[in-house]
Amino acid sequence: MKLRKVTAASAAALVLALTATACGGDSKDDDTSSSASAGSGGGGKIKVGIKYDQPGLGLKKPDGSFAGFDVDVATYVAKQLGYQPDQIEFVETKSADRENALARGDVKFIAATYSINDERKKKVDFAGPYLLAHQDLLIKSDSDISKGTDLNGKKLCSVVGSTSAQNVKKTIAPDAKLKQVSSYSECIAGLQSGAVDAVTTDDSILAGFASQDQYKGKFKLAGLKLSNENYGVGVKKGDTATVDKINKALEQMVSDGSWDKAVKDNFGPANYKNEPAPKIGVIVPNAS
Known part of the structure; x- marks a missing residue:
């Protein structure tokens, strides 16, 4: 009788353990599909x-x-x-x-x-x-660039593979001197040093860079709304x-x-x- 009681108890414990394991397996802390x-x-x-x-x-x-x-x-x-x-x-x-x-x-x-x-x-x-x-230009605060055609003959910076700079050259300023680099941070540094005259991409991205402490007051958006x-x-x-x-x-x-x-x-x-x-x-x- 004792043997049957122990066996029954063990079986019950096993069922409980399996049930708990199954329930635990349904919940993942990093489940990206969680509701x-x-x-x-x-x-x-x-x-x-x-x-x-x-x-x-x-x-x-x-x-x-x-x-x-x-x-x-x-x-x-x-x-x-x-x-x-x-x-x-x-x-x-x-x-x-x-x-x-x-x-x-x-x-x-x-x-x-x-x-x-x-x-x-x-x-x-x-x-x-x-x-x-909108696609726009970031320029120095004292820049005289006020419209897209002002970029003719000026140095325009964007990242490699960007369609923004190509859009400017094809539709607005075909004589702009395009400089392509690996990151917008490089473009911004070039704008600060005077190596380029303008940077182009989405105005929100440009505004984000211009809002950094080291650049406050140094740059402005041209407000061209190119796209x-x-x-x-x-x-x-x-x-x-x-x-x-x-x-x-x-x-x-x-x-x-x-x-x-x-x-x-x-x-x-x-x-x-x-x-x-x-x-x-x-x-x-x-x-x-």
Whole structure:
């Protein structure tokens, strides 16, 4: 009888252990596909893609913390999904790897100067847009450049592979002297030293650099609005539930004033004349 009792007890313990193991296996702290409710007090984490090297937008600081408009947007959205700041793991997602990062499930969503266009929409879904940026020029505060044609004969800097500089040469200033480098930081340093006369890319990116302490008051945006860049939050293709939740979070961010505060905090020192917060689902096309 004692043997049967011990055996029964052992069997019961085994069943309980297996049940606990099975339940534990369904919960991963770093599960990027966790629902918003899983983040609400459940100890889960959410992985979010951002840039690490764009001041004012997505920047990893020397102390390991993160700052920028995209970071503020991502943090606000994650909170609306049920995650506190200490439950967010920011993952560097460079431009060339954004679609793959979402497809692999490396991140739940991406907020990284991710312009919405038809080609990208074939591979990922977008919430937003949450910012309307424009291609522009960054010039010295005392520069006499006031229109695109003023760049003829001047030195224009952009990064290798950028379409921004090519756009200027093809449509505005064919005689601009193009200098291509590996990073916008190099362009900004060249602008400061006088090695180049202007830097071109999205005005939000330029404003972020100009807002850095060492550059405050030295540069200005030309305000040319050479293109429309509708920044969206990238989500894995087919994940419409997450898109809907993020859209609601973005609407809330605008309505409660957090969006305006984030713009001023991150771009204010550059006197960035931002567009009003865009309407969800409304894409502003480029002029044909």
